Amino acid sequence: MAQKVKFPARFSILIYFIVWFLIVSFLIRISFFIWEYDQVSWSFTDVARTLATGLFFDVGAVAFVSLPAALYYAILPNPLVGSLLDKIVVWFFTSLTVFILIFTFFAEFTFWDEFKSRFNFIAVDYLIYTYEVIANINQSYPLPLLISGVLLLTAGLLFLFYKEKAFARTFTGKPKFLERIASLAVVILVVLFYTGFITNSSAEWSANRYNSEISKDGIYSFFAAFRNNQLQYERLYTTISNDKAFDIIDARLEGENVHFTAKDTHSIHRVISDSLSPGKKSNVVFILVESLSASFMKEFGNDDAITPFLDSLAQKSVFLDNLYATGTRTVRGMEAVTLSIPPTPGQSIVKRPDNANLYTVNNVFKSKGYDCNFFYGGDGYFDNMNAYFGGNGFTIYDRGRGSILSDKIKTTRNNIEDDEVTFENAWGICDEDIFNKMLSVADKQYASGMPFFNFIMTTSNHRPYTYPDGKIDIPSGTGRQGTVKYTDFALRELFAKAKAKPWYKNTVFVIIADHCASSAGKDEIDIANYHIPAFIVNLEGQEPLKIKKQCSQIDIFPTLFGLMHWSYDTDFFGRNVLEPGFEERSLMGTYRKLSLMRGNKVMILSDQQKQASYLWNANDNSLKPCPATRSFLDETIAWYQTADYLFNHKMLK
Incomplete structure (x- = not known):
């Protein structure tokens, strides 16, 4: 009887993180559907395709985000697993990554409110001009309350991981060499597949722009825009x-x-x-x-x-x-x-x-x-x-x-x-x-x-x-x-x-x-807007004139x-x-x-x-x-x- 394929215990935190990321991304997508209830297409096939396409891009996004952690878990020698250094590295970078992503998920809602879009090249620009953007956020939203909320949610999620013994298994699991390589290879292959064969424009399948935008993953869209900030017309x-x-x-x-x-x-x-x-x-x-x-x-x-x-x-x-x-x-x-x-x-x-x-x-x-x-x-x-x-x-x-x-x-x-x-x-x-x-x-x-x-x-x-x-x-x-x-x-x-x-x-x-x-x-183009x-x-000598010509x-x-x-x-x-x-x-x-x-x-x-x-x-x-x-x-x-x-x-x- 074939054994059930599973990741080694050393990768427990990473698995919990991936599942959390996919669940939250799904909930954000549902939120956008509700937000734009009068604009999206609600036909069964369109909703199903939006959610399926969204999940596909969420998998790509979380693979990119998870790659550094997968690499670390795979290369750290077993004698160092569970050491003080290992615990500091895992706790610190897991906490930092979760904090950044929760803040990013909040930012997706504010970006959608302004542009009715997932992250795009505008978000890339905003990353460059940090003074104006941070000041604008601070003046538009209760930033101390927002940061406090993000910290509280981060702490809550880490506590959940802790209660589920994900950290304990990560610090005690000592996988064999082939298990390490196989686990890392899965993540690398997913990353290579999305890098080589998938473009963000693949999410734009619908004539309804809102369905296409909701199909995207915000983080995936951000890095796609970062990589393609100028387009070659002839190509x-x-x-x-x-x-x-x-x-x-x-x-x-x-x-x-x-x-x-x-x-x-x-x-x-x-x-x-x-x-x-x-x-x-x-x-x-x-x-x-x-x-x-x-x-x-x-x-x-x-x-x-x-x-x-x-x-x-x-x-x-x-x-x-x-x-x-x-x-x-x-x-x-x-x-x-x-x-x-x-x-x-x-x-x-x-x-x-x-x-x-x-x-x-x-x-x-x-x-x-x-x-x-x-x-x-x-x-x-x-x-x-x-x-x-x-x-x-x-x-x-x-x-x-x-x-x-x-x-x-x-x-x-x-x-x-x-x-x-x-x-x-x-x-x-x-x-x-x-x-x-x-x-x-x-x-x-x-x-x-x-x-x-x-x-x-x-x-x-x-x-x-x-x-x-x-x-x-x-x-x-x-x-x-x-x-x-x-x-x-x-x-x-x-x-x-x-x-x-x-x-x-x-x-x-x-x-x-x-x-x-x-x-x-x-x-595709909202003409009225x-x-x-x-x-x-x-202008001296010029009589009032209303020009009706389209120009x-x-x-x-x-x-x-x-x-x-x-x-x-x-x-x-x-x-x-x-x-x-x-x-x-x-x-x-x-x-x-x-x-x-x-x-x-x-x-x-x-x-x-x-x-x-x-x-x-x-x-x-x-x-x-x-x-x-x-x-x-x-x-x-x-x-x-x-x-x-x-x-x-x-x-x-």
């Missing part, structure tokens, strides 16, 4: 020939006032000519507002009265009311407006190596004699902002905490001092303070006689949702609606103060969101330059939406999904060379699969393939 996505791709994009960028100058067909370099050039030389204050969804405004049906000032601006500005962000993170918005480029897969160009001396909007302003500055209320080291803006010719004003720029970056960096700050949280100073800093710098620029381009990135509309007391009728720290209303208030105060300045009459203000407050939905407002305010974040500066009647060189993918030949479209992406929308037709490209075609229903924000035309697929490919090609071949320099 992972459907392609066409570069000649064809550039021919398609050149045709989309043609116009009566456009002259392509490059002899190389793999280029989009051209000159935009305006018959009224040199046009207006107005100062430009550009405000990229954190997480300003269009859905917050009364203009788009919101009845909460949290954007009264912005709603009033919509009636007396050039207001783009059918504009879509390119991505779901601040660095994507920065990339879109400064480079006017579609979102290439992986990290934003703002965070990539070798992103200095690119052809950005700064080059256009510099060619007109402008003084160009970047204002950020936090530490610009976060998300590589200082390196990107400094490396592309901006003078930096930020709330730095000692980080320095590379010696290769030729720029000036100015700190925002304590006496200029009235309120500050984890992400930076309040919007009023950063606006006041810009106003003081603008006064000096005006006195010097130079026109200025001042780029401001706001921070207030972000968790922990705190702002100065007494400014609005919603208490600080109570939620998103309060920060939206405070940001609206701060913008009103900015204009009130700016109107008293001698330079105001000749200054145009551009306000646009970096991305929406939420980006998650059950579909890319819809953002944009305003061009106080993209990448079009904001080409439209402004058109309204100012500028002639300029450009490598931008964006166009002036007011040109007669402008073709309506928007470009939206995630870390791995890339889409083109024309009207209600949507094409989505995915890695593994996949693509899908949909019709978007704006009434319920749903995507319905539909047959794709080859021309629409080729155009979608062309936008992203050419953008990726130009950056990676250093042709945006």
Whole structure:
């Protein structure tokens, strides 16, 4: 009769740990199902597959986590088993691992609350920028209570292991050599299998994004994102020939006032000519507002009265009311407006190596004699902002905490001092303070006689949702609606103060969101959660205008330059939406999904060379699969393939 196969007693703690990990991971998955009960698919087959896929990835995750312990148990000689050294090592590292994992399991819930996703590349970024993240957690949650709870749960679990005599068996079990090797081999083989044959994208089996995300394991997803933080378009996505791709994009960028100058067909370099050039030389204050969804405004049906000032601006500005962000993170918005480029897969160009001396909007302003500055209320080291803006010719004003720029970056960096700050949280100073800093710098620029381009990135509309007391009728720290209303208030105060300045009459203000407050939905690309407002305010001689054309974040500066009647060189993918030949479209992406929308037709490209075609229903924000035309697929490919090609071949320099 065959003997029952079992691990040696020496591995008892490891077995208990693995079982605990799998049980907790299952409970987390069930919790997410309940949390998103109205979004997930509850069909029996979908639930079963979600749970089965989840278990499969949990096994992979726990194998990776368990490998160091399995190695230790296998190689420690029997004479040292149960020694004081052995007990110290096992107790310490078991306790530390359990503590970290319990904290991680708690973090999964907070991450899901913010992003409706298991850990991804955003979590990897957050691991790098520890100051902002820890401060944000501390200001958003009762951190001492949280740590105490984690310690209590850790102690409880270790006590359970102790009561079950798992520690006793681990310290008394003295396995034979073959038993050690066999036990270790099982763990190593599992790790090698997942490393060599399984990718995190294998969990994305469902058309319902929530089922796919719940199928993942958070820890496995984190390390998958850590390993694949930049994606190679040509290897992972459907392609066409570069000649064809550039021919398609050149045709989309043609116009009566456009002259392509490059002899190389793999280029989009051209000159935009305006018959009224040199046009207006107005100062430009550009405000990229954190997480300003269009859905917050009364203009788009919101009845909460949290954007009264912005709603009033919509009636007396050039207001783009059918504009879509390119991505779901601040660095994507920065990339879109400064480079006017579609979102290439992986990290934003703002965070990539070798992103200095690119052809950005700064080059256009510099060619007109402008003084160009970047204002950020936090530490610009976060998300590589200082390196990107400094490396592309901006003078930096930020709330730095000692980080320095590379010696290769030729720029000036100015700190925002304590006496200029009235309120500050984890992400930076309040919007009023950063606006006041810009106003003081603008006064000096005006006195010097130079026109200025001042780029401001706001921070207030972000968790922990705190702002100065007494400014609005919603208490600080109570939620998103309060920060939206405070940001609206701060913008009103900015204009009130700016109107008293001698330079105001000749200054145009551009306000646009970096991305929406939420980006998650059950579909691959949640279209409604890319819809953002944009305003061009106080342009001399310009009558109020509501632009209904579907357009993209990448079009904001080409439209402004058109309204100012500028002639300029450009490598931008964006166009002036007011040109007669402008073709309506928007470009939206995630870390791995890339889409083109024309009207209600949507094409989505995915890695593994996949693509899908949909019709978007704006009434319920749903995507319905539909047959794709080859021309629409080729155009979608062309936008992203050419953008990726130009950056990676250093042709945006």
